[in-house]
Amino acid sequence: xxxxxxxxxxxxxxxxxxxxxxxxxxxxxxxxxxxxxxxxxxxxxxxxxxxxxxxxxxxxxxxxxxxxxxxxxxxxxxxxxxxxxxxxxxxxxxxxxxxxxxxxxxxxxxxxxxxxxxxxxxxxxxxxxxxxxxxxxxxxxxxxxxxxxxxxxxxxxxxxxxxxxxxxxxxxxxxxxxxxxxxxxxxxxxxxxxxxxxxxxxxxxxxxxxxxxxxxxxxxxxxxxxxxxxxxxxxxxxxxxxxxxxxxxxxxxxxxxxx
Ligand code: HEM
Numbered sequence: 001x002x003x004x005x006x007x008x009x010x011x012x013x014x015x016x017x018x019x020x021x022x023x024x025x026x027x028x029x030x031x032x033x034x035x036x037x038x039x040x041x042x043x044x045x046x047x048x049x050x051x052x053x054x055x056x057x058x059x060x061x062x063x064x065x066x067x068x069x070x071x072x073x074x075x076x077x078x079x080x081x082x083x084x085x086x087x088x089x090x091x092x093x094x095x096x097x098x099x100x101x102x103x104x105x106x107x108x109x110x111x112x113x114x115x116x117x118x119x120x121x122x123x124x125x126x127x128x129x130x131x132x133x134x135x136x137x138x139x140x141x142x143x144x145x146x147x148x149x150x151x152x153x154x155x156x157x158x159x160x161x162x163x164x165x166x167x168x169x170x171x172x173x174x175x176x177x178x179x180x181x182x183x184x185x186x187x188x189x190x191x192x193x194x195x196x197x198x199x200x201x202x203x204x205x206x207x208x209x210x211x212x213x214x215x216x217x218x219x220x221x222x223x224x225x226x227x228x229x230x231x232x233x234x235x236x237x238x239x240x241x242x243x244x245x246x247x248x249x250x251x252x253x254x255x256x257x258x259x
Contacts, residue, residue: 162188
């Protein structure tokens with residue numbers, strides 16, 4: 001009868017017991033699809049906050065040049081004299097750039113992961129029935145928004161394609177001149193192709209936001225079907241508010257309401 005050996009043999013060399021060096025927890029989590037989805041969701045929420053407040057701030061345009069220019073000046077001198085002029089804005093910009101970079105990186109690496117998991121495309125149309133229009137166009141709308149952002153910064157922040165950017169104006173009652181932001185927006189949207197591009201890009205931003213706002217709940221695992229009506233209402237409402245506000249600016253300038 002064969003004897004059962006119960007004693008366990010120790011490792012022959014030290015290498016067998018050498019501990020695998022663990023990556024820090026957050027990097028470990030980020031290497032998984034779930035971790036990347038968390039990052040997409042968290043950075044998405046931060047950028048949703050930015051686009052909403054950016055749009056609300058820009059509504060000052062309807063109150064006139066002095067109001068909008070003072071608002072821009074307020075942002076540039078945030079927390080002054082506690083912090084030197086411009087510092088807080090640069091910290092906020094740094095946060096925004098980090099969010100954008102992480103969002104893009106997570107999106108890219110999730111795509112690569114999905115391709116490796118399923119190198120052959122579905123032969124049938126069933127995935128198209130499940131995924132709606134917004135979700136299928138996320139990558140395309142994301143790239144258009146990125147192109148829009150490059151133009152937008154070159155236009156209204158750096159003035160590469162806008163001769164009004166950097167000019168200063170003293171409104172009645174001002175001690176010192178402030179940046180003429182209102183004039184640079186009007187200059188920008190008086191070029192019809194530019195205004196139309198803003199409209200187009202912001203409609204795509206709306207589609208992107210709709211699917212993004214809907215997916216956040218999925219990313220964090222809060223996807224009980226009981227809340228689907230509420231989720232859809234939130235995603236639709238959020239996207240609609242941002243798009244209507246943003247699209248109204250170029251249209252108002254083209255229509256001569258603002259100018
Ligand atoms: C039609 C809608 C929009 C208008 C009228 C508008 C207007 C402006 C203006 C005037 C500035 C320069 C502010 C300054 O120099 O003081 C600016 C900066 C900026 N905008 Fe917009 N914007 C619009 C839509 C958007 C959208 C949809 C995004 C994001 C997807 C965006 C992202 C930014 C960013 C990141 C900056 C730079 C902020 C900074 O560095 O201070 N904007 N925008």
